Amino acid sequence: MGVIISVVGAGIIGLTTALTLADRGHAVTVHDPDPVSGATYFAGGMLAPTAEVVYKQDPLFPLMKASASYYPDLIALTSKYSDKPTGYRTDGTLVVARDVADKTHLAELREYQEQHGMEVETLTTRQARKYESALSPAIAGAVRIAGDHQVQPRLFTQALIDACHNAGVTFTHEKIDDIDRLEADQVVVANGLGARDLVSYLDLRPVYGDVLQLRVPEHQYPLLDHVVRGFVEDRPVYLIPREDRTLTIGATTREDGRAEAQAQGVFQLLRDAIEIAPAIEECDFLEAAAGARPGTPDDLPYLGRIDERTVVSTGYFRHGILLAGLGARCGAEVVEKQAPSIDLSACDPRRHE
Ligand SMILES: Cc1cc2nc3c(=O)[nH]c(=O)nc-3n(C[C@H](O)[C@H](O)[C@H](O)COP(=O)(O)OP(=O)(O)OC[C@H]3O[C@@H](n4cnc5c(N)ncnc54)[C@H](O)[C@@H]3O)c2cc1C
Structure with a gap:
């Protein structure tokens, strides 16, 4: 049986997570006063787990690699519900x-x-x-x-919004100030920098x-x-x-x-x-x-459960388009209280509390 889920934020992370959850049979509502108005709108869209490596960020590499490997599935999921182009290209x-x-x-x-x-x-x-x-x-x-590819974020997000609608996701154009007031079984906090106003200990800049x-x-x-x-x-x-x-x-x-x-x-x-x-x-x-x-202070995302009802998925810094593959798949698994496909201990949302 599907559960009722609120996703706060309609950037790449909120949209891909919402679509993944809707595809798994849940009743999903996305809340955002101005969808795709954050970092996602401005992103280049490189899916570059190799070219984007930065010295001494070793804990990030397996996450980037895993996410790149999930991308073909994410594109296929989008295409399952929408004919709109994503700008996905694998020319290298x-x-x-x-x-x-x-x-x-x-x-x-x-x-x-x-x-x-x-x-x-x-x-x-x-x-x-x-x-x-x-x-x-x-x-x-x-x-x-x-192995380093690309999407066109402004196209991809339009395709994702269309796919979400066709998969039964509901959108409300409202700013969420207090997640406790959301009437949902599960809440995903995926509103980028805005998440620091909802979960006070997230150290986002x-x-x-x-x-x-x-x-x-x-x-x-x-x-x-x-x-x-x-x-x-x-x-x-x-x-x-x-x-x-x-x-x-x-x-x-x-x-x-x-x-x-x-x-x-x-x-x-x-x-x-x-x-x-x-x-x-x-x-x-x-x-x-x-x-x-x-x-975030260590350039790693915040992805994990913070209480029985709330999952945080933000802090994707300079790799959020690439890491959407992982954010969507593992975020959905965490919402469903399953073991995530990859070890997320480095992404604990409470690590800077
Ligand atoms: C110039 C630039 C280039 C980049 N290039 C790349 C790249 O090539 N490859 C790559 O992988 N990454 C890239 N990135 C990083 C990537 O864009 C981000 O990591 C990613 O977009 C973050 O997505 P998000 O969904 O978490 O947040 P956002 O895209 O910021 O979305 C957050 C959404 O939440 C909404 N929101 C905020 N507060 C609330 C609230 N209280 N209630 C409801 N909704 C709310 C906002 O309206 C917004 O739509 C780039 C970033 C920039 C700025």
């Missing part, structure tokens, strides 16, 4: 180094990735330019990561990122076929080509509390992207925006 990712120092950085990172069992293929710059002819002839090094949207002119399309990440004088930048001819360029990382896109960030992203692929100069400029990633 190239990572390029702009100069010799960046090439050393890339080689060190590759060594670290391989030590952790990740697959990375070193390319000559000539091979890299065969994959992507728009790459600058001046790049100094490159690797290919076939906004980590802002500037991000740009461009459109590739018809005569240049497709400018790129793969996600291209680059290091330019040690600064990371990524270029994500989409099938609708848009190109996402991201993202800065700052904790200055400024919610608008910053001129310095916009300048830096454009300059570094053009260093990697000079033809970007000819693209239409559509948008500069900034989003707030829900960060």
Whole structure:
């Protein structure tokens, strides 16, 4: 028998969790005054368990890897209930180094990735330019990561909302101030940064990122076929080509509390992207925006049960699109009081209480 479940928040985590629970036969309501208005709206959408590794974040790697492996099922679940596109692409990712120092950085990172069992293929710059002819002839090094993929978050979430409706999920456009007042058997707190107002001991902070949207002119399309990440004088930048001819360029990382896109960030992203692929100069400029990633002190999410009725699923920081595969599957398992598919002890929501 299904139970009555309230999911607070309609970002990627709330939507994928709601859909998973509805598919398992539960009666699900999602509460959000403005669905997909948080970090998800601004995200690049890279599903990059390898390219996104950061030194000394070892507890995160198995979660990222598991989540990437759950993604095909998540896309299939979405397609079961909706015909809308998700922007899911499995062309793989190239990572390029702009100069010799960046090439050393890339080689060190590759060594670290391989030590952790990740697959990375070193390319000559000539091979890299065969994959992507728009790459600058001046790049100094490159690797290919076939297992790092992408979705288009703004498309994927529209598909998820449609899928949720078709799977019987109800939406209420209300802000929840007190979860005790929700009339449900189970509550999932999945409202990103807003979760700190509902569960006081969650140590969440906004980590802002500037991000740009461009459109590739018809005569240049497709400018790129793969996600291209680059290091330019040690600064990371990524270029994500989409099938609708848009190109996402991201993202800065700052904790200055400024919610608008910053001129310095916009300048830096454009300059570094053009260093990697000079033809970007000819693209239409559509948008500069900034989003707030829900960060935690140890960069790990909060995912687990906090009492008989309440499950927390937030704090996905810079990997929430990727980790939605895990958040949805394991979140649903925790709601159903089953053992999760992967050990979640590192994600205990009470660990910073
Ligand atoms: C610039 C940028 C680039 C990124 N790129 C990537 C990437 O390439 N790959 C990746 O994996 N991750 C990426 N991320 C991280 C990812 O976007 C986040 O980790 C993820 O979107 C978090 O999703 P969420 O559903 O937990 O929260 P959010 O998307 O923030 O959604 C929270 C929702 O809760 C609602 N809400 C808030 N308070 C309440 C309340 N009291 N009651 C009801 N509803 C409420 C809000 O309206 C919002 O819709 C990026 C983030 C940024 C900012």
